Amino acid sequence: MALNRKVSLFTGLKYKGGGPMWAWIMHRLSGLAMVFFVGGHIIAGFLTQQFGSEVGIAINTIYENWIFQLALFFLVIFHAVNGLRVVILDLWPALLEYQREAIWLQWLTFIPIYGLVLVVVLKDALGG
Amino acid sequence: MKKITLKLFRYNPETDKKPHYDTFKMEVEPTDRVLDLMEKVKGYEDGTLSFRRSCAHGVCGSCSMRINGENMLACKTLVQDLGTNKITVEPMLGLTVLKDMIVDMKPFFIHYESVMPFFVNDEPDPAQERLQSIEDRERFDDTTKCIMCGACTTSCPSFWANEEYVGPAAIVNAHRFIFDSRDKAAAERLQILNDQFGVYRCRTIFNCTVACPRDIQITKAIGEVKKAIATGNLD
Numbered sequence: 001m002a003l004n005r006k007v008s009l010f011t012g013l014k015y016k017g018g019g020p021m022w023a024w025i026m027h028r029l030s031g032l033a034m035v036f037f038v039g040g041h042i043i044a045g046f047l048t049q050q051f052g053s054e055v056g057i058a059i060n061t062i063y064e065n066w067i068f069q070l071a072l073f074f075l076v077i078f079h080a081v082n083g084l085r086v087v088i089l090d091l092w093p094a095l096l097e098y099q100r101e102a103i104w105l106q107w108l109t110f111i112p113i114y115g116l117v118l119v120v121v122l123k124d125a126l127g128g
Numbered sequence: 129m130k131k132i133t134l135k136l137f138r139y140n141p142e143t144d145k146k147p148h149y150d151t152f153k154m155e156v157e158p159t160d161r162v163l164d165l166m167e168k169v170k171g172y173e174d175g176t177l178s179f180r181r182s183c184a185h186g187v188c189g190s191c192s193m194r195i196n197g198e199n200m201l202a203c204k205t206l207v208q209d210l211g212t213n214k215i216t217v218e219p220m221l222g223l224t225v226l227k228d229m230i231v232d233m234k235p236f237f238i239h240y241e242s243v244m245p246f247f248v249n250d251e252p253d254p255a256q257e258r259l260q261s262i263e264d265r266e267r268f269d270d271t272t273k274c275i276m277c278g279a280c281t282t283s284c285p286s287f288w289a290n291e292e293y294v295g296p297a298a299i300v301n302a303h304r305f306i307f308d309s310r311d312k313a314a315a316e317r318l319q320i321l322n323d324q325f326g327v328y329r330c331r332t333i334f335n336c337t338v339a340c341p342r343d344i345q346i347t348k349a350i351g352e353v354k355k356a357i358a359t360g361n362l363d
């Protein structure tokens with residue numbers, strides 16, 4: 001007998017892959033999260049429009065909450081910037097040698113954009 | 129001398145249902161290699177410890193294992209390189225474990241064979257050698273360095289998830305011939321890799337590039353093959 005080749009999620013996550021591996025995991029998770037965001041948004045709209053339902057209004061209240069919005073923007077912007085990095089590297093394979101720098105550049109792009117979101121959302125939320 | 133704790137993955141197919149870990153405390157030189165520590169255990173503490181090794185000089189590719197959570201060659205990794213007193217050694221992931229650190233490499237070599245990793249040119253032999261310019265040789269220099277250790281393929285989450293993925297090592301070895309100006313089977317190899325279990329399983333996670341003990345730019349090689357498939361152009 002030999003041990004099964006199956007790699008559990010836990011074992012896989014313990015592998016020390018570094019920045020790009022985590023970027024890939026977060027890309028997957030944020031992609032999935034976006035499906036739920038958009039799905040929830042459509043369902044909420046439908047429920048409120050058609051039935052004036054309380055559930056729809058409840059979902060919308062969550063969506064308008066500033067903490068939720070910060071999380072939403074984080075995931076969407078991360079997904080966009082990371083996707084852009086992957087697309088650029090795919091189109092110009094020569095750049096793949098600079099993958100470490102690419103990850104840094106990705107965060108350098110992400111931080112000002114998200115910073116802007118932080119300022120706008122927080123000003124709105126806290127300043128009233 | 130340095131005091132370290134060595135934690136080793138153990139699995140004996142004849143007696144164990146599940147793997148466990150054995151811990152050994154020892155005094156070692158910071159310049160000892162992880163392979164030396166394992167030889168010490170095998171020689172003085174427990175002769176049943178099983179692992180592959182041959183050259184002990186980083187050229188045969190036998191001793192690839194997961195050292196502190198990352199694939200490396202045990203014979204190329206010094207204790208001081210790890211920067212810790214706790215060293216954990218486990219077998220590579222994604223292949224069946226036969227005993228301790230020994231994994232079944234068969235699926236790995238089947239993928240390797242599938243990409244025609246040999247020179248193909250049916251034109252009549254020239255009177256002398258087939259000439260190649262320095263630039264043409266340079267084109268695939270990086271991928272000639274592979275020692276088939278398997279560190280890349282077994283560090284790849286796409287391969288963990290699906291054994292059918294041809295894997296980075298096979299693509300590296302395909303790259304070595306695809307971009308060789310003397311070889312004539314590039315189109316065939318590109319066709320083989322233009323498959324749902326071919327290059328497109330690569331999600332640019334870069335674990336392979338980091339793991340490669342020969343510092344081959346693996347993700348770049350895969351990217352070049354992807355591009356050659358998409359454009360039908362080898363430039």
Ligand code: SF4
Binds near residue numbers: 189276281300336
């Ligand atoms: S490409 Fe590097 S990591 Fe992969 S099998 Fe060859 S030498 Fe090992």
Ligand code: FES
Binds near residue numbers: 188
């Ligand atoms: S024993 Fe040959 S590469 Fe390590």
